[in-house]
Structures are given as C-alpha cells and as structure tokens.
Amino acid sequence: GEDVEQSLFLSVREGDSSVINCTYTDSSSTYLYWYKQEPGAGLQLLTYIFSNMDMKQDQRLTVLLNKKDKHLSLRIADTQTGDSAIYFCARPNSGYALNFGKGTSLLVTP
C-alpha cells in the first residue's frame, strides 16, 4: 500500500468545519506537513507539526497527530469558498524527497 494515504474528496458547506484525514505507515518522520494547492498554482505550505506534538493550532487551522494510530488530521474552522483546493499531506522520507498523499479535493459550497 501507499506510505501516505488520504481520502480523495470532501464537500462542505460554507461556514462549516472541514476535517481532512491522512494516515501514514512510517513513523520515523520528524515533521508532518499540510500543503494546499489551488487550481493552476504551486504548493503552499499551510502548516506542519513536529512529531513530538499532539496538536497545533494556527488561526482557523488545527492539526491533530495520533502517533499510535499514525493518523494526522487538518481541521479548517469556518470554511470559506477560498478554501476550495487540493490538500496534500506529506512527510519527509529517509532521503531528500517528500512522500505525498494523493491529495484531498475540498469543495466548499455556498
């Protein structure tokens, strides 16, 4: 199976909270990342969490890390139409690259 897995689609109503989930198999990473990609654009680093943390909050974003279950989630509070994008979970591998999940397409409807 894939090292990093994400569900592919999520649809929410504007103003609701969005929760995007990610699971991974290799627990050796020091950091875990969330990137956002809007249509036709590059990857924007949204937030990251160090592996010795359980939670990190940054304005509307909350990252939760469950190391036992190797589960990472990104919660977006008060989701807006501008949050519609693809969200990638990523972790560094033992070399130089980032191992990405396939990305979750978030659609925010009015």
Add this chain to the structure above:
Amino acid sequence: DTEVTQTPKHLVMGMTNKKSLKCEQHMGHRAMYWYKQKAKKPPELMFVYSYEKLSINESVPSRFSPECPNSSLLNLHLHALQPEDSALYLCASSQEKQGADTQYFGPGTRLTVL
C-alpha cells in the same frame, strides 16, 4: 520572506525545441529541488541539488538537464521532449538536504509539449 519564484509561468514547445525553466530563491536555502506534477497527482521528485551539487537524480531521462549556477538559482534545460512530458514543473527549496527541513514551493511552470 518564503518566496520561490519560477519563470516562465507557461511554456509551449515543440518536440525539437530547446528551452529552459528558471527558479530563484533568496532565503539562503542550500537545497533546491525539481518536481514534476501531472494533473490530479501529487508531485514527483526529479532532482535535488545540495550546496550547488547534484545529490539526487530520480532516473530522469537525459532530455531533462538540471543546472545550479549558484546557491540562489536553479535551471532545468529541456531538449527533445515528448508530449507525455507535459506537466506542471515545480521548484522547491529548503535549508538543508535530507528532508527534516521544510520545503517551500514556487508557483510552477505549466509546460505543454506539442
């Protein structure tokens, strides 16, 4: 400032053309990366430069030729590409090599090979 810039934004080229993609960062980062991203897929690593030396070549065909003229610049020279090479090419940089350091991405160059 965490900005990585890339030029051009869009590029259309024929299979016999030679063109170059450019990437620049002024964050003092010493590792720079080229990724290729096909539609609806995650980015795939192509090359890594660390301290201006090529560290990783992920079995990329020789029609792609990277160059790192100095610590702020990264080029990708393209020659005799195939239509299947059409993709978004992303540049990234980080402070050090080997992956515990955060990678910052540029906006990408959308390449179309006719």
